[in-house]
Amino acid sequence: MFKKIFTNDIIYKSLYNGKWIESSSNKLIEIKSPVDDSLVGKVQAMSKEEIDRAIANSKEAGVKWAETPINERAEILHKAADILEKNKEEIAEILVREIAKDRKSSISEVQRTADFFKFTADAGKNLEGESIMGDKFPGGTQNKISIVTRVPLGTVLAISPFNYPINLSGSKIAPALIGGNTVILKPPTQGSISALYLAQALNEAGLPPGVMNTITGRGSDIGDYILTHPGINFINFTGSTAVGKHIASISTMVPLLMELGGKDAAIVLEDADLEQTASDIVSGAYSYSGQRCTAVKRILATDEVADKLVPLLKTKIESLKVGSPEDNCTIVPLIDKRSADFVQELIDDAINKGATLVTGNKRKENLIYPTLFDNVTTDMRLAWEEPFGPVVPIIRVKDMDEAIEIANKSEYGLQSSVFTKDINNAFYIAKKLEVGSVQINGKTERGPDHFPFIGVKSSGMGTQGIKYSIEAMTRPKAIVINLDK
Numbered sequence: 099m100f101k102k103i104f105t106n107d108i109i110y111k112s113l114y115n116g117k118w119i120e121s122s123s124n125k126l127i128e129i130k131s132p133v134d135d136s137l138v139g140k141v142q143a144m145s146k147e148e149i150d151r152a153i154a155n156s157k158e159a160g161v162k163w164a165e166t167p168i169n170e171r172a173e174i175l176h177k178a179a180d181i182l183e184k185n186k187e188e189i190a191e192i193l194v195r196e197i198a199k200d201r202k203s204s205i206s207e208v209q210r211t212a213d214f215f216k217f218t219a220d221a222g223k224n225l226e227g228e229s230i231m232g233d234k235f236p237g238g239t240q241n242k243i244s245i246v247t248r249v250p251l252g253t254v255l256a257i258s259p260f261n262y263p264i265n266l267s268g269s270k271i272a273p274a275l276i277g278g279n280t281v282i283l284k285p286p287t288q289g290s291i292s293a294l295y296l297a298q299a300l301n302e303a304g305l306p307p308g309v310m311n312t313i314t315g316r317g318s319d320i321g322d323y324i325l326t327h328p329g330i331n332f333i334n335f336t337g338s339t340a341v342g343k344h345i346a347s348i349s350t351m352v353p354l355l356m357e358l359g360g361k362d363a364a365i366v367l368e369d370a371d372l373e374q375t376a377s378d379i380v381s382g383a384y385s386y387s388g389q390r391c392t393a394v395k396r397i398l399a400t401d402e403v404a405d406k407l408v409p410l411l412k413t414k415i416e417s418l419k420v421g422s423p424e425d426n427c428t429i430v431p432l433i434d435k436r437s438a439d440f441v442q443e444l445i446d447d448a449i450n451k452g453a454t455l456v457t458g459n460k461r462k463e464n465l466i467y468p469t470l471f472d473n474v475t476t477d478m479r480l481a482w483e484e485p486f487g488p489v490v491p492i493i494r495v496k497d498m499d500e501a502i503e504i505a506n507k508s509e510y511g512l513q514s515s516v517f518t519k520d521i522n523n524a525f526y527i528a529k530k531l532e533v534g535s536v537q538i539n540g541k542t543e544r545g546p547d548h549f550p551f552i553g554v555k556s557s558g559m560g561t562q563g564i565k566y567s568i569e570a571m572t573r574p575k576a577i578v579i580n581l582d583k
């Protein structure tokens with residue numbers, strides 16, 4: 099049975115030195131469900147002194163953890179994965195209520211995290227160093243040999259967003275831990291209860307006290323204090339571009355790995371299988387109400403393609419299930435009223451500037467019905483801004499070069515899709531797109547999670563993905579042997 103981490107059914111504690119503690123600030127943050135505004139629980143609003151203590155404790159624990167054999171670190175990740183897997187239904191119930199993600203996707207988020215932990219444990223064990231002979235460089239000698247291994251960076255600050263509070267915490271924590279780092283987890287406030295369950299899985303799996311501590315509290319209150327704390331050696335952030343840019347502007351000499359917003363384009367060419375393309379676009383754009391960084395967020399097509407694609411999209415969009423995450427609906431209430439108001443603003447702007455509403459533009463509080471616009475033009479906000487909601491624009495272009503030009507004009511550069519049967523055109527476009535990854539004949543998406551996941555321009559910096567994340571959170575250390583001459 100998964101151990102309870104709260105004093106009663108409401109108050110959740112924070113993980114410190116292997117124990118669940120309450121904040122001495124006596125301040126709690128209420129987490130209400132986006133589904134029905136009911137109270138999911140209360141989390142600790144930790145004070146600056148408690149943050150100092152958590153980071154100091156993490157530094158102490160780090161000395162032994164860095165020297166713990168990698169197979170023992172891997173064993174703990176495997177155990178944590180087993181605990182997650184065994185309790186996935188129970189944890190998913192929290193996700194359903196806390197972030198309004200449908201039950202099936204919630205279970206799959208937990209399972210994906212368990213799989214991520216296992217793969218990371220094995221990938222960590224398979225990472226090899228190298229030995230380099232000195233005589234390769236002019237004037238060098240065989241008497242010099244550099245033995246290069248990878249060592250931890252120290253304490254990693256992991257900050258995750260609301261839309262994947264378990265998976266996007268886990269995909270930072272596991273590579274950091276296998277690399278021998280300690281972790282300070284600052285989960286999203288809306289999503290912290292789910293993330294605390296992940297921390298509990300690691301704690302129950304036998305992670306030594308202090309190797310991971312959690313800090314709950316609002317980013318706007320405590321974020322800058324943690325970000326600029328001298329005890330932090332690496333910042334791994336996923337969230338909005340605005341907060342990412344803020345982090346980059348205040349951090350000093352601490353390496354950053356950041357995955358931020360996106361405006362992923364689907365470019366559809368004349369020869370694409372339009373039925374399949376429409377299915378891929380609809381599932382890519384509207385799952386979890388479009389609250390995914392990798393959601394398809396604009397469609398670029400010529401008149402000839404758009405005329406055929408629009409009716410196919412319309413039929414599929416109108417058959418999406420709208421309502422509660424408890425009923426496994428694809429379209430669910432957005433995370434809060436502010437987000438729903440923002441999406442509505444983009445919809446209203448498109449209507450006022452003359453876009454053609456194909457379907458949608460219906461709202462019940464935070465529930466926005468899936469919306470598709472045709473004839474969106476580049477003076478409309480929807481052409482450029484990330485809604486993080488279920489609304490997609492079709493921008494009509496004259497040819498594939500104009501599609502590439504508009505795709506690249508975006509400040510974002512996460513992913514793009516190209517739908518075509520012509521491999522030459524697919525490669526022509528893929529090479530020119532200024533994004534981290536291009537999907538040919540598939541929706542934009544992160545997984546499988548051992549693939550590199552890269553955001554360029556305002557979509558991030560650095561590369562995630564299991565092997566890449568471990569490499570990012572470790573550094574080479576060279577020990578040079580000078581043999582007798």
Ligand code: NAP
Pocket residue numbers: 257258259260261266284285286287288315316317318320321322325336337338339341342344357358359360390391392484486512553557558
């Ligand atoms: P967000 O508002 O930027 O918040 C992300 C995290 O940053 C939360 O934990 C938040 O804490 C924290 N935070 C806020 N202000 C902070 C500060 N000053 N210092 C330190 N931390 C601070 O993003 P979100 O609304 O949760 O997530 C949606 C955004 O994330 C979208 O733009 C989406 O595209 C992006 N995203 C990107 C990826 C990717 O891999 N590229 C994946 C998922 C999401 P609080 O919750 O306490 O404010």
Ligand code: G3P
Pocket residue numbers: 261262266389390391392542543544545
């Ligand atoms: O937005 C979260 C990021 O991890 C993407 O995952 O599966 O939604 O593409 P996915």
